[in-house]
Amino acid sequence: MDFSLSDHQKLIRDTVRQFMEAEVQPTVKQRDREERFPAEEIKKLAELGCCGMLVPEEWGGPGLDTLSYALMLEEVAAVDTGMATSLGVTNSAVQVPLMKFGTDEQKKKYLRRLATGEILGSFCLTEPAAGSDAAGIQSRAVAVSRVGSSLGTRTEQAPTLAPGAGAWGGAALASPSGDAYRLNGTKIWVSNGQVAELFLVFAKTDPDAGGKGITAFLVEPTFPGFKIGRHEEKMGQRSSPAVEVLLNDCEVPRENRLGEEGQGLKIALSALDGGRIGIAAVAVGLAQGALNHSIRYAKQRRAFGKAIGEFQAIQWMLADMQTEIEAARGLVYYAAWLKDTHPGKLGAASSKAKLYASEMVNRVVAKAVQIHGSSGYSRETDVERMYRDARVITIYEGTSEIQRMIIAREVLK
Ligand SMILES: Cc1cc2nc3c(=O)[nH]c(=O)nc-3n(C[C@H](O)[C@H](O)[C@H](O)COP(=O)(O)OP(=O)(O)OC[C@H]3O[C@@H](n4cnc5c(N)ncnc54)[C@H](O)[C@@H]3O)c2cc1C
Secondary structure, eight states: OOOOOOHHHHHHHHHHHHHIIIIGGGGGGHHHHOOOOOOOHHHHHTTTTTTTTOOGGGGSSOOOHHHHHHHHHHHHHHHHHHHHHHHHIIIIIHHHHHHHHOHHHHIIIIHHHTTTTOEEEEEEETTTTBBSSGOOOOOOOEEEEEETTTEEEEEOOOOOTTTSSSSSSSHHSSTTSSSSSEEEEEHHHHHHHOHHHHHEEEEOOOOOGGGGGGGEEEEEETTTEEEEEEEOOOOTTTTSOOOEEEEEEEEEEGGGSSSSOOHHHHHHOOOHHHHHHHHHHHHHHHHHHHHHHHHHHHHOOEEEEEGGGGGGHHHHHHHHHHHHHHHHHHHHHHHHHHHHGGGGGGTTTTHHHHHHHHHHHHHHHHHHHHHHHHGGGGGHHHHHHHHHHHGGGGGGTSSSSHHHHHHHHHHHH
């Protein structure tokens, strides 16, 4: 196992780092205050290939490995963690399932545009009554038949009769399960929701089958019955918008079902499993950013006639921060390496990386604020924002408790 970076990986890391420092750092505080999405900045990162890093060239992406993807997210998160979350959702939570489970038609229609950053994707699993318990979602999808009329297209609940045997004509009865689905439900905490043009939505086609009755759909915001609801007022990562999505008889063409009926939970969990490596990389990047600010401050701030970095108490905090970051980075790179080279052996490695890195970053940002003293509590400093940005990382893409469950299951197997 050799984690030394290839020249190309170093180039990715250095190019993204330079871009983030030059073009994003100057506006990050203001965007945090205004909860403003970095649309222009993401477009520029898209030109560097960062919006579809894992997508093969034939579908418009650079076809890079998971480690390169982790390096990109680290560098973005070191400056603007919300932006890294937005990139993680479109790259991993949306494009990876589309690559794995999508038809060629679906890939032609959506994957290329996602991979080039022309459009961004959102992932809609969480609901008001179901977060960790994904099998408990209540959104419903019912197969319906579209019936053409001179006034446009209306939908009817699909008949249960055999094809061709019903009363309302060939077109409506051609497909026993209907040629569209009607979705109803509410999704919350939808990252990128305000700007996305493709939503991967999970809803139950067979509520009696529990987790096995969930189906995934590719939903465009222009589909009838789709509406963006409340905007979440967030503690941190405020440049990454999260919204409510309201599905009110939202009509989704049958060809926009991703995978088979009942495969939805498998699709969601496989997206989250890979996505956890990305979130762990985000944690490492944010922690590194907080450490970099702390080192600079420790050298420059003086107390009792010395730079505070000369006090052993401060040195020990810096030493612990550095060590924990390196430990987490090792777990992230190991999980990325396993995913690319031995996917069958990934096991709980992405959960371990996510668990450790997300808890580590919260310890690191707390120390960063401590080193900065009262400045660390001021909105004028980056570490104040970083402290807020870190908090959600033990919660989204599976809480720490859920990661521990996954790891314990493997340990006790
Ligand atoms: C900023 C942000 C962005 C997000 N982006 C998205 C997104 O883009 N798409 C999306 O679908 N979702 C998104 N989410 C939702 C996120 O994935 C959920 O918040 C997360 O899965 C936890 O669900 P919950 O909030 O409902 O908590 P709950 O599931 O209600 O959990 C509450 C507490 O109970 C614990 N708990 C639950 N079950 C168990 C158990 N079996 N054993 C032990 N403890 C347990 C949890 O760990 C937690 O501590 C986002 C959330 C945030 C905050």
